[in-house]
Amino acid sequence: MSIGELAFIERLRALATHPAARGLDDDVAVVGDLVLTHDTIAEGVHYLPDDPPASVGWKLVTVNLSDLAAKGAEPVAALMSVTISGDGDWEDRFLSGVAAACEAYSLPLVGGDTIALPLHAPRVLGLTAIGRGGAHIPSRGGGSPGDGLWLVGTLGDAAVGLAALLADINAEGPMVEAYRRPVPQLAAGRQLAVHASAMMDVSDGLLLDASRLCAASHCGARIDLDSLPLSRGFIAERGSDRKARLSAATAGDDYALLAALPADFDPAVSLSLPSGTNLVRIGTLTEGKELTLLDAMGEVPTPEQLGYEHHT
Amino acid sequence: MSIGELAFIERLRALATHPAARGLDDDVAVVGDLVLTHDTIAEGVHYLPDDPPASVGWKLVTVNLSDLAAKGAEPVAALMSVTISGDGDWEDRFLSGVAAACEAYSLPLVGGDTIALPLHAPRVLGLTAIGRGGAHIPSRGGGSPGDGLWLVGTLGDAAVGLAALLADINAEGPMVEAYRRPVPQLAAGRQLAVHASAMMDVSDGLLLDASRLCAASHCGARIDLDSLPLSRGFIAERGSDRKARLSAATAGDDYALLAALPADFDPAVSLSLPSGTNLVRIGTLTEGKELTLLDAMGEVPTPEQLGYEHHT
Numbered sequence: 264m265s266i267g268e269l270a271f272i273e274r275l276r277a278l279a280t281h282p283a284a285r286g287l288d289d290d291v292a293v294v295g296d297l298v299l300t301h302d303t304i305a306e307g308v309h310y311l312p313d314d315p316p317a318s319v320g321w322k323l324v325t326v327n328l329s330d331l332a333a334k335g336a337e338p339v340a341a342l343m344s345v346t347i348s349g350d351g352d353w354e355d356r357f358l359s360g361v362a363a364a365c366e367a368y369s370l371p372l373v374g375g376d377t378i379a380l381p382l383h384a385p386r387v388l389g390l391t392a393i394g395r396g397g398a399h400i401p402s403r404g405g406g407s408p409g410d411g412l413w414l415v416g417t418l419g420d421a422a423v424g425l426a427a428l429l430a431d432i433n434a435e436g437p438m439v440e441a442y443r444r445p446v447p448q449l450a451a452g453r454q455l456a457v458h459a460s461a462m463m464d465v466s467d468g469l470l471l472d473a474s475r476l477c478a479a480s481h482c483g484a485r486i487d488l489d490s491l492p493l494s495r496g497f498i499a500e501r502g503s504d505r506k507a508r509l510s511a512a513t514a515g516d517d518y519a520l521l522a523a524l525p526a527d528f529d530p531a532v533s534l535s536l537p538s539g540t541n542l543v544r545i546g547t548l549t550e551g552k553e554l555t556l557l558d559a560m561g562e563v564p565t566p567e568q569l570g571y572e573h574h575t
Numbered sequence: 576m577s578i579g580e581l582a583f584i585e586r587l588r589a590l591a592t593h594p595a596a597r598g599l600d601d602d603v604a605v606v607g608d609l610v611l612t613h614d615t616i617a618e619g620v621h622y623l624p625d626d627p628p629a630s631v632g633w634k635l636v637t638v639n640l641s642d643l644a645a646k647g648a649e650p651v652a653a654l655m656s657v658t659i660s661g662d663g664d665w666e667d668r669f670l671s672g673v674a675a676a677c678e679a680y681s682l683p684l685v686g687g688d689t690i691a692l693p694l695h696a697p698r699v700l701g702l703t704a705i706g707r708g709g710a711h712i713p714s715r716g717g718g719s720p721g722d723g724l725w726l727v728g729t730l731g732d733a734a735v736g737l738a739a740l741l742a743d744i745n746a747e748g749p750m751v752e753a754y755r756r757p758v759p760q761l762a763a764g765r766q767l768a769v770h771a772s773a774m775m776d777v778s779d780g781l782l783l784d785a786s787r788l789c790a791a792s793h794c795g796a797r798i799d800l801d802s803l804p805l806s807r808g809f810i811a812e813r814g815s816d817r818k819a820r821l822s823a824a825t826a827g828d829d830y831a832l833l834a835a836l837p838a839d840f841d842p843a844v845s846l847s848l849p850s851g852t853n854l855v856r857i858g859t860l861t862e863g864k865e866l867t868l869l870d871a872m873g874e875v876p877t878p879e880q881l882g883y884e885h886h887t
Contacts, residue, residue, distance in 0.1 A: 267661040268691050274667065275655075278674050281683030283652055292685035294652050294705065297609070301654040301703060303688045340595055340606050342613040343587075344656070344701045349579040355586065362590050371593030373604035376615045376701070379580050384697050389656045389688070391613055391703040393606065 288479050289402050290330040290463060298336040298396045302327050303389035313432050316353045318443035319388070320360025326466065327392035328368050328447035329518040333464040334401065335456020336394025338368055338449070343375035344389040348382045357388075368449060397456055406461035406480030406523035412546040413528075415451045416519030417494040418469055419511030423501060437496045445518040451542065452520055454534045461523040468513045468570020469545075472521055474554050480523065486546035488512065488558040505558055512556075515571030523548055600791050601714050602642040602775060610648040610708045614639045615701035625744050628665045630755035631700070632672025638778065639704035640680055640759035641830040645776040646713065647768020648706025650680055650761070655687035656701040660694045669700075680761060709768055718773035718792030718835035724858040725840075727763045728831030729806040730781055731823030735813060749808045757830040763854065764832055766846045773835040780825045780882020781857075784833055786866050792835065798858035800824065800870040817870055824868075827883030835860055 272287065279287050283294045291300040304326065306312055310319050324341070331338055343361065347354050365372050370392065380386075424442030427434035448464075455462060461480050465472045469491070477484050488508040501507040530542055549555070556563040584599065591599050595606050603612040616638065618624055622631050636653070643650055655673065659666050677684050682704065692698075736754030739746035760776075767774060773792050777784045781803070789796050800820040813819040842854055861867070868875040 267659055267663060267666075268689055270663060271659050271666055271670075271689055274670050275684070275687075275689070278670065278677065279684045279686070281652070281685055283683060284685040287686065289686075292652060292654065294685065299652070299654055299686060299703075299705070301656050301687050301701075303656045303658075303690050303701070305658065305690050305692060308690060308692070340593070340604060340611070342604065342611055342703055344613050344615045346615075346617065346699060347579055347583050351579060351582060354579075354583055358583075358586050358590065365590065371595060372587070372591045373593055373596040373606065374591070374599065374601075374611060375587075375613050377580055377583055377587070378615050378617050378620060378699075380617060380620070380697060380699075385692060387658060387690075387692075387699040389613075389615070389701050391611075391654055391656075393611070 285402055288404065291334050293396065293400055296396050298331055298334045298394040298400060299391065300327055300330040301389060301391040302330065303387060305387050306385040311428060314443060316356035317360030320357040321364045321444050323388050323390050324361055324364035324370065325445045325447050326518065327390045328370065328449060329445065329464040329466065331392055331394035332447045332449045332452030333462050333520055334396055335453045336396045338370040339393045339395050340371050340373045341393065342391040343372060346378050346380045346384065346387045348380055348384060348386065368447065397453065399456055401456055401459040401462040403461055403463045403476050404479035406476060406482060406548045408482050408548050408550045409526045410460055410523040410548040411526055411528055411544050412484055412486065412548060413522045413524050413542060414492060414519055414545045415448045415540060415542050416517060417492045417497065417541060418517050418519060419497045419514045420494050421516035422514030423497055438500065442516060445516065447518060448520045450537050451540050454536060455520065455522045458524050458528060458533055459522040463521055465517045465519040465521050467515050467572065470512050470554065471570025471572065474569055476521060476523065477554065480548065483549040483551040483553040484546055485549050485555045485557060488556055488563055490543055490545045492541050492543050505563060509566055513566055513568060513570050597714055600716065603646050605708065605712055608708050610643055610646045610706040610712060611703065612639055612642040613701060613703040614642065615699060617699050618697045623740060626755060628668035629672030632669040633676045633756050635700050635702050636673055636676035636682065637757045637759050638830065639702045640682065640761060641757065641776045641778065643704055643706035644759045644761045644764030645774050645832055646708055647765045648708045650682040651705045651707050652683050652685045654703045655684060658690055658692045658696065658699045660692055660696060660698065680759065709765065711768055713768055713771040713774040715773055715775045715788050716791035718788060718794060718860045720794050720860050720862045721838045722772055722835040722860040723838055723840055723856050724796055724798065724860060725834045725836050725854060726804060726831055726857045727760045727852060727854050728829060729804045729809065729853060730829050730831060731809045731826045732806050733828035734826030735809055750812065754828060757828065759830060760832045762849050763852050766848060767832065767834045770836050770840060770845055771834040775833055777829045777831040777833050779827050779884065782824050782866065783882025783884065786881055788833060788835065789866060792860065795861040795863040795865040796858055797861050797867045797869060800868055800875055802855055802857045804853050804855050817875060821878055825878055825880060825882050
């Protein structure tokens with residue numbers, strides 16, 4: 264995140280004093296039982312100019328759904344706001360990706376705005392997603408020392424895919440798909456929200472997002488690097504040694520879920536997750552403020568860069 | 576509206592099949608008792624690069640509130656999505672205008688997104704406003720032949736202000752203020768919504784917006800040009816003859832309300848409007864599809880350009 268963005272958000276925080284804003288420390292706002300989120304993606308910032316337009320449409324919808332997933336909310340409706348620049352073919356294919364994601368996750372598109380900008384202006388694509396939360400809508404800030412720290416999904420795949428695309432614009436395969444077509448963990452999020460003292464999605468790097476959950480929860484965390492869930496595709500590309508695990512723990516665009524759950528939480532007893540859902544315990548919330556990393560060889564120095572600070 | 580925008584919106588319509596979308600024919604979506612709207616404004620399209628940043632912030636909030644007003648909804652919350660480009664002074668003053676409008680109309684800012692774009696990229700400023708509707712949330716499409724057509728506000732002031740600014744960047748006065756600082760008719764909208772068979776805000780020109788209300792309501796309208804509410808400032812600048820009235824009836828950025836009300840509607844009996852609210856009957860909905868204009872001299876040819884088609 265740039266200094267400009269940080270300063271702007273600090274000024275915003277002074278305006279957003281309503282309890283529904285959750286101090287802008289959450290990814291969402293909560294109004295009654297509704298969960299509201301808005302993410303904007305921009306060409307050259309959040310996606311590559313050469314990304315297939317359908318995957319850009321898919322991503323716009325699913326990054327917002329990932330925020331709903333992190334609060335255990337059911338998708339209710341979306342408003343889309345996009346700039347268009349007269350490239351009807353691009354826009355057509357973009358819309359087909361939006362439609363596919365809305366269909367896949369039962370998200371009715373109910374309105375929004377479309378504005379024409381000159382051809383050279385970077386596209387700005389925004390979506391407001393509205394979801395209905397359950398009895399408990401976890402924030403980032405409810406965790407306590409002793410809670411287990413759990414993760415749904417795998418880490419680092421999208422970063423491997425992005426690196427492959429930057430090296431070769433025609434790269435393909437599951438890692439490229441992970442970068443282009445994030446999958447929001449809606450079903451797992453709904454079930455975990457009932458039990459979670461704190462929950463958020465991991466989109467800027469596990470360590471960075473975990474540090475945010477810790478800061479909001481006024482505690483620290485101990486994370487076992489060896490427990491981090493890595494896909495076979497990731498391991499084939501990067502291996503699974505300490506260096507590879509640190510790269511997975513600091514990579515962006517995972518759209519995994521990070522949840523603080525009671526110390527004695529047993530998913531086999533409490534949850535009935537869709538088959539293929541990857542839920543693992545990766546650590547424990549602790550007293551203090553420190554983020555401590557461990558692996559089989561002992562304590563691991565915390566990297567300077569905890570994640571991808573570009574996103575907001 | 577450009578051909579590209581029209582084509583894009585046609586494609587969107589095919590996606591937005593949920594009843595809450597109201598076929599994208601309304602300015603808002605309705606989910607339960609919530610009214611949702613999103614308007615984006617862009618530099619060089621919806622405001623002038625030299626407009627004071629605080630007035631741009633004010634406008635971003637109030638154009639969205641005008642959509643809530645047109646459905647009789649109480650403001651509940653807003654999510655703001657803006658691009659920033661490192662001009663902290665501009666952004667600071669922009670935020671002060673956002674804050675002033677949120678304060679004036681009790682709209683809590685509860686979230687959103689901020690993304691950094693290169694300095695040369697045009698700013699794109701979006702807001703999702705959420706309101707709570709009353710027992711009846713009028714659409715554009717409920718009007719019937721015989722209904723009276725009523726207007727809240729005055730016409731043409733913002734267009735006079737914009738013309739003054741285009742002639743002289745330092746122009747000032749109430750017409751310039753009307754362009755820069757629209758006033759959403761929230762109180763009048765709330766009271767009228769109870770009685771209105773159809774209602775919308777007038778932002779693209781009365782005749783264009785009236786033709787949209789007529790199309791959605793499957794009827795025509797007869798409008799009495801002599802009844803159009805003109806401000807003293809407008810009359811001082813443009814006069815009040817037929818030509819002046821046609822220019823007021825086709826000017827953009829009025830943010831007035833247009834309501835279809837029962838034939839025997841009497842505001843003195845049914846409403847208790849804030850003092851200074853300007854509510855007048857301007858015509859009648861009719862059978863057929865025609866928009867007919869009249870004044871004291873007889874029928875007035877309908878102008879080719881009904882309004883400002885640039886906005887969406």
